[in-house]
Amino acid sequence: MPSFDIVSKTDLAEVDNALANMSREMEQRYDFKGASATIERKGDEIVIHADDDLKLKQMHELLQGHLARRQIDAGCIDYKTAEKAAGQSVRQTAVIRQGIDKELAKKLVKEIKGQKLKVQASIQGDELRVTGKKRDDLQEVIAFLKELPIDQPLQYENFRD
Known part of the structure:
Protein backbone atom coordinates (compact mmCIF):
# COMPACT_ATOMS: atom_id res chain seq x y z
CA MET A 1 0.00 0.00 0.00
CA LYS A 9 12.47 19.06 10.52
CA THR A 10 14.86 21.99 10.56
CA ASP A 11 18.46 21.69 9.39
CA LEU A 12 20.42 22.99 12.38
CA ALA A 13 23.63 23.37 10.36
CA GLU A 14 21.84 25.82 8.06
CA VAL A 15 20.48 27.65 11.12
CA ASP A 16 24.08 27.95 12.40
CA ASN A 17 25.17 29.35 9.03
CA ALA A 18 22.34 31.88 9.07
CA LEU A 19 23.27 32.97 12.62
CA ALA A 20 26.94 33.35 11.66
CA ASN A 21 26.02 35.47 8.64
CA MET A 22 23.70 37.54 10.79
CA SER A 23 26.45 38.17 13.35
CA ARG A 24 28.82 39.31 10.60
CA GLU A 25 26.19 41.67 9.21
CA MET A 26 25.50 43.12 12.66
CA GLU A 27 29.23 43.91 13.05
CA GLN A 28 29.15 45.84 9.75
CA ARG A 29 25.91 47.79 10.22
CA TYR A 30 26.07 51.35 11.43
CA ASP A 31 22.98 51.08 13.65
CA PHE A 32 24.61 48.20 15.59
CA LYS A 33 27.95 50.00 16.15
CA GLY A 34 28.69 50.12 19.87
CA ALA A 35 25.68 47.97 20.69
CA SER A 36 26.03 44.83 22.76
CA ALA A 37 23.67 42.76 20.62
CA THR A 38 24.43 39.03 20.39
CA ILE A 39 22.69 35.92 19.09
CA GLU A 40 23.67 32.31 19.79
CA ARG A 41 22.21 28.83 19.50
CA LYS A 42 22.19 26.38 22.40
CA GLY A 43 20.71 23.07 21.32
CA ASP A 44 17.22 23.74 19.96
CA GLU A 45 17.08 27.26 21.40
CA ILE A 46 18.32 30.59 20.09
CA VAL A 47 19.16 33.21 22.73
CA ILE A 48 18.97 36.84 21.58
CA HIS A 49 20.50 39.68 23.65
CA ALA A 50 19.78 43.26 22.59
CA ASP A 51 20.22 46.75 24.05
CA ASP A 52 16.54 47.66 23.74
CA ASP A 53 13.26 46.62 22.11
CA LEU A 54 14.08 48.43 18.87
CA LYS A 55 17.33 46.48 18.42
CA LEU A 56 15.47 43.27 19.29
CA LYS A 57 12.92 43.95 16.55
CA GLN A 58 15.71 44.68 14.06
CA MET A 59 17.41 41.41 15.03
CA HIS A 60 14.13 39.52 14.42
CA GLU A 61 13.95 40.97 10.90
CA LEU A 62 17.61 40.13 10.25
CA LEU A 63 17.11 36.58 11.51
CA GLN A 64 14.08 36.00 9.31
CA GLY A 65 15.92 37.37 6.27
CA HIS A 66 18.98 35.21 6.82
CA LEU A 67 16.87 32.11 7.40
CA ALA A 68 14.97 32.78 4.17
CA ARG A 69 18.27 33.04 2.27
CA ARG A 70 19.14 29.58 3.56
CA GLN A 71 15.73 28.16 2.45
CA ILE A 72 14.55 27.72 6.04
CA ASP A 73 10.95 28.66 6.77
CA ALA A 74 10.88 31.32 9.50
CA GLY A 75 7.77 29.60 10.90
CA CYS A 76 10.01 26.97 12.49
CA ILE A 77 11.04 29.51 15.14
CA ASP A 78 8.76 30.04 18.11
CA TYR A 79 9.61 33.29 19.95
CA LYS A 80 9.05 33.34 23.72
CA THR A 81 8.28 36.56 25.55
CA ALA A 82 11.14 39.03 25.93
CA GLU A 83 12.63 39.39 29.41
CA LYS A 84 14.29 42.45 30.90
CA ALA A 85 17.98 41.96 31.58
CA ALA A 86 20.39 44.38 33.26
CA GLY A 87 19.42 48.02 32.69
CA GLN A 88 17.67 48.66 29.36
CA SER A 89 18.86 45.43 27.75
CA VAL A 90 16.45 42.70 26.66
CA ARG A 91 16.87 38.93 26.42
CA GLN A 92 14.63 36.64 24.39
CA THR A 93 14.62 32.93 23.81
CA ALA A 94 13.39 31.44 20.56
CA VAL A 95 12.77 27.70 20.21
CA ILE A 96 13.49 25.89 16.95
CA ARG A 97 10.56 23.56 16.37
CA GLN A 98 11.51 19.99 15.57
Missing part, protein backbone atom coordinates in the same frame (compact mmCIF):
# COMPACT_ATOMS: atom_id res chain seq x y z
CA PRO A 2 1.32 3.44 -0.86
CA SER A 3 2.26 5.66 2.06
CA PHE A 4 4.17 8.78 3.03
CA ASP A 5 5.30 10.53 6.22
CA ILE A 6 4.52 14.08 7.32
CA VAL A 7 7.42 15.51 9.33
CA SER A 8 8.67 18.88 10.51
CA GLY A 99 8.84 17.37 15.01
CA ILE A 100 5.06 17.64 15.12
CA ASP A 101 3.58 18.06 18.60
CA LYS A 102 0.58 15.98 19.71
CA GLU A 103 -2.00 18.77 19.38
CA LEU A 104 -1.02 19.62 15.81
CA ALA A 105 -0.86 15.92 14.91
CA LYS A 106 -4.40 15.35 16.20
CA LYS A 107 -5.63 18.40 14.30
CA LEU A 108 -4.02 17.17 11.07
CA VAL A 109 -5.50 13.68 11.46
CA LYS A 110 -8.94 15.22 12.06
CA GLU A 111 -8.60 17.44 8.97
CA ILE A 112 -7.50 14.51 6.80
CA LYS A 113 -10.39 12.34 7.99
CA GLY A 114 -12.77 15.23 7.38
CA GLN A 115 -11.85 15.16 3.67
CA LYS A 116 -13.56 11.75 3.28
CA LEU A 117 -10.64 10.36 1.25
CA LYS A 118 -9.86 6.67 1.43
CA VAL A 119 -6.67 7.12 3.46
CA GLN A 120 -5.63 6.37 7.03
CA ALA A 121 -3.52 8.78 9.05
CA SER A 122 -1.69 7.58 12.15
CA ILE A 123 0.52 9.37 14.66
CA GLN A 124 3.96 7.81 15.08
CA GLY A 125 5.94 9.73 17.67
CA ASP A 126 6.62 13.21 16.28
CA GLU A 127 5.50 12.43 12.73
CA LEU A 128 2.40 11.25 10.88
CA ARG A 129 2.10 8.36 8.46
CA VAL A 130 -0.61 8.46 5.81
CA THR A 131 -1.47 5.27 3.93
CA GLY A 132 -4.00 4.61 1.20
CA LYS A 133 -4.79 2.29 -1.70
CA LYS A 134 -4.28 4.84 -4.45
CA ARG A 135 -1.35 7.14 -5.09
CA ASP A 136 -3.76 9.85 -6.28
CA ASP A 137 -5.49 9.92 -2.87
CA LEU A 138 -2.14 10.49 -1.15
CA GLN A 139 -1.30 13.31 -3.55
CA GLU A 140 -4.69 14.90 -2.80
CA VAL A 141 -3.87 14.76 0.93
CA ILE A 142 -0.54 16.52 0.33
CA ALA A 143 -2.21 19.22 -1.78
CA PHE A 144 -4.90 19.67 0.90
CA LEU A 145 -2.34 19.97 3.72
CA LYS A 146 -0.36 22.58 1.78
CA GLU A 147 -3.50 24.74 1.66
CA LEU A 148 -4.14 24.58 5.43
CA PRO A 149 -3.14 27.66 7.46
CA ILE A 150 -0.49 25.97 9.62
CA ASP A 151 2.26 28.15 11.06
CA GLN A 152 4.73 25.26 11.33
CA PRO A 153 6.50 24.15 8.14
CA LEU A 154 5.77 20.56 7.09
CA GLN A 155 7.75 18.23 4.85
CA TYR A 156 6.48 15.12 3.07
CA GLU A 157 8.93 12.22 2.98
CA ASN A 158 9.21 8.50 2.27
CA PHE A 159 6.59 8.47 -0.50
CA ARG A 160 6.33 4.74 -1.29
CA ASP A 161 4.24 2.84 -3.79
Whole structure:
Protein backbone atom coordinates (compact mmCIF):
# COMPACT_ATOMS: atom_id res chain seq x y z
CA MET A 1 0.00 0.00 0.00
CA PRO A 2 1.32 3.44 -0.86
CA SER A 3 2.26 5.66 2.06
CA PHE A 4 4.17 8.78 3.03
CA ASP A 5 5.30 10.53 6.22
CA ILE A 6 4.52 14.08 7.32
CA VAL A 7 7.42 15.51 9.33
CA SER A 8 8.67 18.88 10.51
CA LYS A 9 12.47 19.06 10.52
CA THR A 10 14.86 21.99 10.56
CA ASP A 11 18.46 21.69 9.39
CA LEU A 12 20.42 22.99 12.38
CA ALA A 13 23.63 23.37 10.36
CA GLU A 14 21.84 25.82 8.06
CA VAL A 15 20.48 27.65 11.12
CA ASP A 16 24.08 27.95 12.40
CA ASN A 17 25.17 29.35 9.03
CA ALA A 18 22.34 31.88 9.07
CA LEU A 19 23.27 32.97 12.62
CA ALA A 20 26.94 33.35 11.66
CA ASN A 21 26.02 35.47 8.64
CA MET A 22 23.70 37.54 10.79
CA SER A 23 26.45 38.17 13.35
CA ARG A 24 28.82 39.31 10.60
CA GLU A 25 26.19 41.67 9.21
CA MET A 26 25.50 43.12 12.66
CA GLU A 27 29.23 43.91 13.05
CA GLN A 28 29.15 45.84 9.75
CA ARG A 29 25.91 47.79 10.22
CA TYR A 30 26.07 51.35 11.43
CA ASP A 31 22.98 51.08 13.65
CA PHE A 32 24.61 48.20 15.59
CA LYS A 33 27.95 50.00 16.15
CA GLY A 34 28.69 50.12 19.87
CA ALA A 35 25.68 47.97 20.69
CA SER A 36 26.03 44.83 22.76
CA ALA A 37 23.67 42.76 20.62
CA THR A 38 24.43 39.03 20.39
CA ILE A 39 22.69 35.92 19.09
CA GLU A 40 23.67 32.31 19.79
CA ARG A 41 22.21 28.83 19.50
CA LYS A 42 22.19 26.38 22.40
CA GLY A 43 20.71 23.07 21.32
CA ASP A 44 17.22 23.74 19.96
CA GLU A 45 17.08 27.26 21.40
CA ILE A 46 18.32 30.59 20.09
CA VAL A 47 19.16 33.21 22.73
CA ILE A 48 18.97 36.84 21.58
CA HIS A 49 20.50 39.68 23.65
CA ALA A 50 19.78 43.26 22.59
CA ASP A 51 20.22 46.75 24.05
CA ASP A 52 16.54 47.66 23.74
CA ASP A 53 13.26 46.62 22.11
CA LEU A 54 14.08 48.43 18.87
CA LYS A 55 17.33 46.48 18.42
CA LEU A 56 15.47 43.27 19.29
CA LYS A 57 12.92 43.95 16.55
CA GLN A 58 15.71 44.68 14.06
CA MET A 59 17.41 41.41 15.03
CA HIS A 60 14.13 39.52 14.42
CA GLU A 61 13.95 40.97 10.90
CA LEU A 62 17.61 40.13 10.25
CA LEU A 63 17.11 36.58 11.51
CA GLN A 64 14.08 36.00 9.31
CA GLY A 65 15.92 37.37 6.27
CA HIS A 66 18.98 35.21 6.82
CA LEU A 67 16.87 32.11 7.40
CA ALA A 68 14.97 32.78 4.17
CA ARG A 69 18.27 33.04 2.27
CA ARG A 70 19.14 29.58 3.56
CA GLN A 71 15.73 28.16 2.45
CA ILE A 72 14.55 27.72 6.04
CA ASP A 73 10.95 28.66 6.77
CA ALA A 74 10.88 31.32 9.50
CA GLY A 75 7.77 29.60 10.90
CA CYS A 76 10.01 26.97 12.49
CA ILE A 77 11.04 29.51 15.14
CA ASP A 78 8.76 30.04 18.11
CA TYR A 79 9.61 33.29 19.95
CA LYS A 80 9.05 33.34 23.72
CA THR A 81 8.28 36.56 25.55
CA ALA A 82 11.14 39.03 25.93
CA GLU A 83 12.63 39.39 29.41
CA LYS A 84 14.29 42.45 30.90
CA ALA A 85 17.98 41.96 31.58
CA ALA A 86 20.39 44.38 33.26
CA GLY A 87 19.42 48.02 32.69
CA GLN A 88 17.67 48.66 29.36
CA SER A 89 18.86 45.43 27.75
CA VAL A 90 16.45 42.70 26.66
CA ARG A 91 16.87 38.93 26.42
CA GLN A 92 14.63 36.64 24.39
CA THR A 93 14.62 32.93 23.81
CA ALA A 94 13.39 31.44 20.56
CA VAL A 95 12.77 27.70 20.21
CA ILE A 96 13.49 25.89 16.95
CA ARG A 97 10.56 23.56 16.37
CA GLN A 98 11.51 19.99 15.57
CA GLY A 99 8.84 17.37 15.01
CA ILE A 100 5.06 17.64 15.12
CA ASP A 101 3.58 18.06 18.60
CA LYS A 102 0.58 15.98 19.71
CA GLU A 103 -2.00 18.77 19.38
CA LEU A 104 -1.02 19.62 15.81
CA ALA A 105 -0.86 15.92 14.91
CA LYS A 106 -4.40 15.35 16.20
CA LYS A 107 -5.63 18.40 14.30
CA LEU A 108 -4.02 17.17 11.07
CA VAL A 109 -5.50 13.68 11.46
CA LYS A 110 -8.94 15.22 12.06
CA GLU A 111 -8.60 17.44 8.97
CA ILE A 112 -7.50 14.51 6.80
CA LYS A 113 -10.39 12.34 7.99
CA GLY A 114 -12.77 15.23 7.38
CA GLN A 115 -11.85 15.16 3.67
CA LYS A 116 -13.56 11.75 3.28
CA LEU A 117 -10.64 10.36 1.25
CA LYS A 118 -9.86 6.67 1.43
CA VAL A 119 -6.67 7.12 3.46
CA GLN A 120 -5.63 6.37 7.03
CA ALA A 121 -3.52 8.78 9.05
CA SER A 122 -1.69 7.58 12.15
CA ILE A 123 0.52 9.37 14.66
CA GLN A 124 3.96 7.81 15.08
CA GLY A 125 5.94 9.73 17.67
CA ASP A 126 6.62 13.21 16.28
CA GLU A 127 5.50 12.43 12.73
CA LEU A 128 2.40 11.25 10.88
CA ARG A 129 2.10 8.36 8.46
CA VAL A 130 -0.61 8.46 5.81
CA THR A 131 -1.47 5.27 3.93
CA GLY A 132 -4.00 4.61 1.20
CA LYS A 133 -4.79 2.29 -1.70
CA LYS A 134 -4.28 4.84 -4.45
CA ARG A 135 -1.35 7.14 -5.09
CA ASP A 136 -3.76 9.85 -6.28
CA ASP A 137 -5.49 9.92 -2.87
CA LEU A 138 -2.14 10.49 -1.15
CA GLN A 139 -1.30 13.31 -3.55
CA GLU A 140 -4.69 14.90 -2.80
CA VAL A 141 -3.87 14.76 0.93
CA ILE A 142 -0.54 16.52 0.33
CA ALA A 143 -2.21 19.22 -1.78
CA PHE A 144 -4.90 19.67 0.90
CA LEU A 145 -2.34 19.97 3.72
CA LYS A 146 -0.36 22.58 1.78
CA GLU A 147 -3.50 24.74 1.66
CA LEU A 148 -4.14 24.58 5.43
CA PRO A 149 -3.14 27.66 7.46
CA ILE A 150 -0.49 25.97 9.62
CA ASP A 151 2.26 28.15 11.06
CA GLN A 152 4.73 25.26 11.33
CA PRO A 153 6.50 24.15 8.14
CA LEU A 154 5.77 20.56 7.09
CA GLN A 155 7.75 18.23 4.85
CA TYR A 156 6.48 15.12 3.07
CA GLU A 157 8.93 12.22 2.98
CA ASN A 158 9.21 8.50 2.27
CA PHE A 159 6.59 8.47 -0.50
CA ARG A 160 6.33 4.74 -1.29
CA ASP A 161 4.24 2.84 -3.79
